[in-house]
Amino acid sequence: MFGSALIVQAIGAVFIGIVTVGMFQLSTSLDSVSSEAELADAMGPFLAFMAGTLGVSVLIGFLGSVLQGVLVVPVSRSVLNRRTGFKQMWKLAGPGILPLLGVAALLTLGGLLVAAAVIGVAILLFTAMGPAALLIVLPLGLGSFVAFVWIGLKLMLAPAAIVVEKTGVFQGLLRSWRLTKNNWWRIFGITLVVAIMVGIIAQIVQIPVSLASAAIGGVVAPHPDPDSMTSTLVLTTVISTAIGALVGSVTFAFQASVSGLIYMDLRMRRDGLDVELMRLMETGSDPDGIPGGPSTLTRNTTWPPDGGQFPSAPPGQRPPA
Numbered sequence: 001m002f003g004s005a006l007i008v009q010a011i012g013a014v015f016i017g018i019v020t021v022g023m024f025q026l027s028t029s030l031d032s033v034s035s036e037a038e039l040a041d042a043m044g045p046f047l048a049f050m051a052g053t054l055g056v057s058v059l060i061g062f063l064g065s066v067l068q069g070v071l072v073v074p075v076s077r078s079v080l081n082r083r084t085g086f087k088q089m090w091k092l093a094g095p096g097i098l099p100l101l102g103v104a105a106l107l108t109l110g111g112l113l114v115a116a117a118v119i120g121v122a123i124l125l126f127t128a129m130g131p132a133a134l135l136i137v138l139p140l141g142l143g144s145f146v147a148f149v150w151i152g153l154k155l156m157l158a159p160a161a162i163v164v165e166k167t168g169v170f171q172g173l174l175r176s177w178r179l180t181k182n183n184w185w186r187i188f189g190i191t192l193v194v195a196i197m198v199g200i201i202a203q204i205v206q207i208p209v210s211l212a213s214a215a216i217g218g219v220v221a222p223h224p225d226p227d228s229m230t231s232t233l234v235l236t237t238v239i240s241t242a243i244g245a246l247v248g249s250v251t252f253a254f255q256a257s258v259s260g261l262i263y264m265d266l267r268m269r270r271d272g273l274d275v276e277l278m279r280l281m282e283t284g285s286d287p288d289g290i291p292g293g294p295s296t297l298t299r300n301t302t303w304p305p306d307g308g309q310f311p312s313a314p315p316g317q318r319p320p321a
Contacts (some may be wrong), residue, residue, distance in 0.1 A: 069159030
């Protein structure tokens, strides 16, 4: 799980590092601007890098949605104490990659369209009403954020359902919506606590890294000039992005584990998956599959495993559960 998360985080770190260095170089070039024409020429690449930053964030979110579905494989297998290797994880998740790409694209596009619509409405209101539009924009923004969080949590289990239950894009979204019914607040509380824990741990690690980067900059370039500042920025950016990728990999794998366990928990509550898991544990069947998948939900007609019968209970006593 860590290795897969590290690949995604490394891709994002490389792009973020490039954008950071490019933004610094553009900001230094803005200091020499002396006319509006030069400012207009310089702002073009600056806006392009800003768009690139947004694009990197969208890309990381997209890949994260796909990876969340892949990482549910080792989580579900670990429920039965079955180890899963890197190659085996991707092999088992392989049939669901295309639906995962589809649901990730759908969720990403939906989020972007909602954000663009809210920003567009806010701009139109400020243009027409001036500062008074703030009375409408603030409730609109808050309501949109609440709706975004509510829908996001209702659909957060779609990647897991697609990989484990071998469903399509829309079937996975509908499955997630049904599984989270009457459990929204519990899922919200768990997700919020995990996000706070992960954020605190990440900050604890990143603060010493930031201090070390500043100290390195003071040692490497005690009398900064444009060239030395650029080289120092490249060095500190490489260090900070590498540490950030490592920390992000651990925290993402942990959050994906929590999401996978929430999915398994809801399956146990609604589908009786715990009974099927007990049967798999007793029989040892399908050792290389994904517990909870279609192949494991086929009822075994020879239960108990040895083909025998449960002992009869004495009169007046209930049989053991």
